[in-house]
Amino acid sequence: MDGRGTRAVVVMGVSGSGKTAVGEALAALLGWRFLDADGFHPPANVALMSRGIPLSDVERAPWLDRLAEVLAAALEAEGPGTVLACSALARRYRERMGVGREGVRLVFLDGPEALIRARLDARRDHFMPASLLDSQLAALEPPGADERPVVAAIEREPAAIAAGIAAALGLEPA
Secondary structure: OOOOOOOOOEEEOOOOOOOOHHHHHHHHHHEEEEEHHHOOHHHHHHHHOOOOOOOOOOHHHHHHHHHHHHHHHHHHHOOOEEEEEEOOOOOHHHHOOOOOOOOOOEEEEEEOOHHHHHHHOOOOOOOOHHHHHHHHHHHHHOHHHHHHEEEEEOOHHHHHHHHHHHHOOOOHHH
């Protein structure tokens, strides 16, 4: 596959799958900008999740609309592309963000629930508690073949995962 024309890569998965670590490694490998969708949540959403309350679609909508703007800007920007780490659990969320449009590719980080749960239990510096993993797994709609995802196993180190993703997308390291 030829990566020409790819201006943005969305790295998706449940909390604890390694979106940030893999996304940062991919952006560094490509010489692209890295953004974490968590940084675009309004404070009210962060407060809910911090208390272990899953977001409703109503609460999530402005965040998804902002991410759609971020991806649209990435498609228009000159210079390096953008890697966006985002849960993007449901197809309707990915569609609302514009993940299916030309120039935006999707990476799904997939792995064993036990590994993800262990990562969340060990995490101390994040607002997303391990107690929300069950709701995330219930909401997860793995991307269909028509979404042209790269599915990446999460058991390796982030740099190795990122190298595999770049190769699968046909993107050259910087």
